[in-house]
Amino acid sequence: xxxxxxxxxxxxxxxxxxxxxxxxxxxxxxxxDEILVQLTELILDGVYKPGEKxxxxxxxxxxxxxxxxxxxxxLRRMEVMGMVYIRQGGGIYxxxxxxxxxxxxxxxxxxxxxxxxxxLILDMAEMRIQVGNMMLRMAAKNMTEESAAALQKAFDDxxxxxxxxxxxxxxxxxxxxxxxxxxxxxxFIFLMNTIRDVMSKVIGVYFEVADNPKTSVALYxxxxxxxxxxxxxxxxxxxxxxxxxxxxMLAALLEGMD
Amino acid sequence: xxxxxxxxxxxxxxxxxxxxxxxxxxxxxxxxDEILVQLTELILDGVYKPGEKxxxxxxxxxxxxxxxxxxxxxLRRMEVMGMVYIRQGGGIYxxxxxxxxxxxxxxxxxxxxxxxxxxLILDMAEMRIQVGNMMLRMAAKNMTEESAAALQKAFDDxxxxxxxxxxxxxxxxxxxxxxxxxxxxxxFIFLMNTIRDVMSKVIGVYFEVADNPKTSVALYxxxxxxxxxxxxxxxxxxxxxxxxxxxxMLAALLEGMD
DNA sequence: TTGGTCGATTGGTCGTACCAATATACCAAT
DNA sequence: ATTGGTATATTGGTACGACCAATCGACCAA
Numbered sequence: 001x002x003x004x005x006x007x008x009x010x011x012x013x014x015x016x017x018x019x020x021x022x023x024x025x026x027x028x029x030x031x032x033d034e035i036l037v038q039l040t041e042l043i044l045d046g047v048y049k050p051g052e053k054x055x056x057x058x059x060x061x062x063x064x065x066x067x068x069x070x071x072x073x074x075l076r077r078m079e080v081m082g083m084v085y086i087r088q089g090g091g092i093y094x095x096x097x098x099x100x101x102x103x104x105x106x107x108x109x110x111x112x113x114x115x116x117x118x119x120l121i122l123d124m125a126e127m128r129i130q131v132g133n134m135m136l137r138m139a140a141k142n143m144t145e146e147s148a149a150a151l152q153k154a155f156d157d158x159x160x161x162x163x164x165x166x167x168x169x170x171x172x173x174x175x176x177x178x179x180x181x182x183x184x185x186x187x188f189i190f191l192m193n194t195i196r197d198v199m200s201k202v203i204g205v206y207f208e209v210a211d212n213p214k215t216s217v218a219l220y221x222x223x224x225x226x227x228x229x230x231x232x233x234x235x236x237x238x239x240x241x242x243x244x245x246x247x248x249m250l251a252a253l254l255e256g257m258d
Numbered sequence: 259x260x261x262x263x264x265x266x267x268x269x270x271x272x273x274x275x276x277x278x279x280x281x282x283x284x285x286x287x288x289x290x291d292e293i294l295v296q297l298t299e300l301i302l303d304g305v306y307k308p309g310e311k312x313x314x315x316x317x318x319x320x321x322x323x324x325x326x327x328x329x330x331x332x333l334r335r336m337e338v339m340g341m342v343y344i345r346q347g348g349g350i351y352x353x354x355x356x357x358x359x360x361x362x363x364x365x366x367x368x369x370x371x372x373x374x375x376x377x378l379i380l381d382m383a384e385m386r387i388q389v390g391n392m393m394l395r396m397a398a399k400n401m402t403e404e405s406a407a408a409l410q411k412a413f414d415d416x417x418x419x420x421x422x423x424x425x426x427x428x429x430x431x432x433x434x435x436x437x438x439x440x441x442x443x444x445x446f447i448f449l450m451n452t453i454r455d456v457m458s459k460v461i462g463v464y465f466e467v468a469d470n471p472k473t474s475v476a477l478y479x480x481x482x483x484x485x486x487x488x489x490x491x492x493x494x495x496x497x498x499x500x501x502x503x504x505x506x507m508l509a510a511l512l513e514g515m516d
Numbered sequence: 517t518t519g520g521t522c523g524a525t526t527g528g529t530c531g532t533a534c535c536a537a538t539a540t541a542c543c544a545a546t
Numbered sequence: 547a548t549t550g551g552t553a554t555a556t557t558g559g560t561a562c563g564a565c566c567a568a569t570c571g572a573c574c575a576a
Contacts, residue, residue: 029346029568031529032334056557067530069327072559073334076290080338080362082451088287088558089538099431102452103445104338104360120444127445130396134388173357186378187361187385191449193340194360287537289560314526325561330528346527347569 031066035074037112038064043083043094044115050096054084057092081105103194111201118257121202125250128195129243131188133236136223138183140232147182148228154178155224158217175220182227289324293332295370296322301341301352302373308354312342315350339363361452369459376515379460383508386453387501391494393450394481396441398490405440406486412436413482416475433478440485 042048054060057075061068075092078084082100086092097105106124109115154175161171180188219242226235300306312318315333319326333350336342340358344350355363364382367373397405412433419429438446477500484493
């Protein structure tokens with residue numbers, strides 16, 4: 001027997017999540033999540049335009065059939081992402097997300113399958129390459145002996161790890177973390193976090209292949225060598241070659257989307 | 259203009275701005291804001307370490323002397339920023355923000371005067387230059403006739419604007435927005451939003467000078483010219499020279515901080 | 517040891533009442 | 547007619563208190 005129509009209750013089978021995702025953590029049972037997604041879609045679809053006033057909290061709660069507290073939790077998150085601004089006594093106003101949203105907004109969209117399209121993903125992939133190159137260039141330039149030693153250690157950890165330890169990508173992250181530290185700019189690590197979230201959420205296989213142990217150990221070895229020689233151009237070349245190979249595969253996987 | 263007696267009339271698009279003071283912004287009306295800041299500081303200070311379990315919502319609410327709903331609103335925001343993760347029935351766990359927080363986390367820190375230090379700000383300033391260069395390079399490379407026309411129009415709008423129209427930086431933003439579009443990568447605009455937020459929140463004067471009409475009109479003119487010639491190197495050179503000049507002033511202003 | 521049960525714990529949701537900032541309509545003074 | 551203040555309605559902010567639902571943990575049975 002098929003699912004019983006259950007009004008007001010979120011239907012698990014109905015949740016719109018990544019269609020091309022291999023597997024994803026089951027979840028998303030919170031009411032505020034659903035509200036967040038729905039309101040976002042309404043804004044992206046132009047139902048509510050920038051500068052426009054949204055209905056009151058009480059009205060929105062009634063319309064969505066949820067409690068006001070749950071609605072407010074969704075609004076808080078929208079506020080953080082720069083989609084609305086709220087003034088006590090005033091009301092809820094739609095912000096121009098293009099002018100106020102941060103890059104984490106993309107992460108949110110992708111994670112919830114909102115406005116998911118090929119171009120956006122490929123844009124992020126390209127951004128990954130550009131940011132990676134930037135980081136490598138600065139790392140080569142600002143590398144110190146301490147950084148070189150830390151990088152070497154991160155690499156050794158990768159080499160000496162058994163497959164199970166490589167699974168979660170923790171060691172890979174540790175390597176990039178050291179590169180970011182070598183670049184002497186603490187912003188990189190946060191930037192990479194968001195980019196990584198987006199890419200891994202879009203397709204699990206992407207990083208399954210990109211972080212293939214055989215491939216990546218050689219990659220890290222070459223990167224480490226270039227960085228130890230302070231050869232930023234070489235490091236960028238190595239990284240970009242591998243990254244573009246990954247992206248070609250990604251583009252193939254995305255073929256026929258939209 | 260002498261010290262403004264705090265009009266406190268908040269601009270719809272902008273919330274409470276930090277004025278020139280680099281201290282904590284006033285006007286933090288919401289309880290959840292205060293909770294958010296306090297909890298964040300506790301985590302950054304190592305009172306609660308990554309992986310550690312926080313007290314229950316009910317207990318936290320009692321300890322902070324607030325209602326549970328308010329506490330939850332703060333937790334939602336921390337969740338968005340990647341500082342905690344929450345499981346129904348399980349509890350609230352501290353995440354390793356270095357591994358999970360996005361760049362907007364920096365924005366949050368700066369806006370609330372948390373862990374505010376010179377290096378972090380200068381890191382962001384450097385990031386602004388690097389991202390700007392990246393964007394200009396790609397814009398020059400991927401420029402189309404349509405993009406060139408749109409850029410020209412954005413520039414004309416700046417030239418033809420009266421000072422009042424330049425005040426809010428809307429036209430400046432429009433120019434950069436066109437550059438981002440010319441780069442044919444929609445991620446740029448979101449990245450620039452966060453960077454801009456951080457820089458402008460840190461010191462209002464920074465952009466007051468950086469976006470000085472006299473300076474910036476010439477700057478935009480030169481940038482436009484370089485881009486129209488598809489000369490990315492030239493565009494980067496122009497941008498970086500001006501940006502480093504701004505940053506020198508910024509560094510001077512930050513002198514003696516920490 | 518394994519697997520299940522059941523009660524306690526803890527986050528998730530709800531309803532309601534009231535507070536505080538803002539918006540609006542209105543009136544009085546100039 | 548304009549200005550400026552005031553009363554009232556609107557609307558977001560906060561608080562209790564109750565109950566639901568997922569998880570944890572101790573215990574028991576096969």
